[in-house]
Amino acid sequence: MMVRKSKGITEKHIKVLEFLNEYQAQHGRPPSIREIGEKVKISSTSVVKYYLDQLERMGYIERNNRISRGVRLTEKVSEIIEVTTDLLRIPILGPIAAGSPLPELEPGVNYLTDNQVEAVEIARSLLPAREKGENLYALEVKGDSMVDAMINDGDIVVMKPASEARNGEMVAVWLPQNNEATLKYFFKEKDRYRLQPANPTMKPIYIKKTEPLEIKGKVVMVIRKMEKPLAA
């Protein structure tokens, strides 16, 4: 009767979760109840337990009782705070092919907790400096239509959502008039856009500024797994 039913998370709960996350990342082990209390400014161990009980009931932590430091954050906390991990799970939204429209990130959907979607795990250190990794998504290349972007069938393209780009950035664009998706280096010129293939031996496409061109995202990384040998 002393535990709230379904009220929301308070500032204190978040403080506790953040400290749990921080301590674990820093020390490689969970903190003790007294260590939590000290950091979250709770002077009684019973109050810390009080909050831990609530957090456990809410599904944000799991506990192995009777064992010291037996606390563990669950997947669910990522909905509340940014969990520091070395690995970043990036959802694979779908295929990218020349003739089909690009899958897009729908706001408000948490792909990481949705086990339906596949994902690639990328080391944070592999990402461009200080790229937080927020909202990154990945596409799997289907077909040979991206060869001029130096991208093969089966490659994984990691994207950052964007609707505009600066010169020299590689973007995924949808060309409504051609009904075509493509990956190109983007350059804005006088009265046109130049879409430059990555392959230096190939020629650019020019799109007049009056013509439609939808930038869907910037390419952050391309990953090619040589899993199975080439046939033929």
Next chain:
Amino acid sequence: MMVRKSKGITEKHIKVLEFLNEYQAQHGRPPSIREIGEKVKISSTSVVKYYLDQLERMGYIERNNRISRGVRLTEKVSEIIEVTTDLLRIPILGPIAAGSPLPELEPGVNYLTDNQVEAVEIARSLLPAREKGENLYALEVKGDSMVDAMINDGDIVVMKPASEARNGEMVAVWLPQNNEATLKYFFKEKDRYRLQPANPTMKPIYIKKTEPLEIKGKVVMVIRKMEKPLAA
């Protein structure tokens, strides 16, 4: 006069280190002394401490005394046991360019503990199934000579050491007669080797079996970071 025997690591030490590693990976926290003793078949906590003290003196673990479960494996243990991590540190041995010989993995050198070399961190889940990651190394592509392998200047190529290959595998080969390093799909035919570019629009190279051809490794993965925009 009192030089005792080996003085090195014993089977028990390794058992302890392995359990430390296993428990940490499984529970996200270090084990207690009694948990160690139970698993390593030591019936007294004092003996566990006895070994922990030795391991600490040898530099394989660090301890935060007075605090429960205050044990942590150090970098050095990777010389002794295979530390299970989600991340794999793969050393970048050097550049790969058409005109220069390929850097090679020197046996007996632990590149991971040698801070001199750069490294890329790859999530284990990203590697081909059950690729242990042993002896993997990486090369950084310099120049545009690998464009026919769909590989750009600046790309990171993750390699597995190999001196021969099966049909359809992409290999790094050194062609002594041409004084050239290249990445191609490898096919053995009647009396020749066919080196097939990844780019389907390009033609293969044929090498007679009588001519020299040194396979240096198989390509496991290619990573392209789109860090900076393309100039021009």
Next chain:
DNA sequence: CTTGACACAGAACAGACGTTCGAGTATCAT
């Protein structure tokens, strides 16, 4: 045979740690 380093066991102890309980305060709807 004696000595001493080494590997190990068991008991005991002190402090760390999680849990329980009694009690107090503040807010809010009744």
Next chain:
DNA sequence: ATGATACTCGAACGTCTGTTCTGTGTCAAG
């Protein structure tokens, strides 16, 4: 005012956990 709810405190308790101490058996050197 009343009571229910949410939150906090402090003390006490028992277990967990790391440390210390005493003792035993082995083995090689002196």
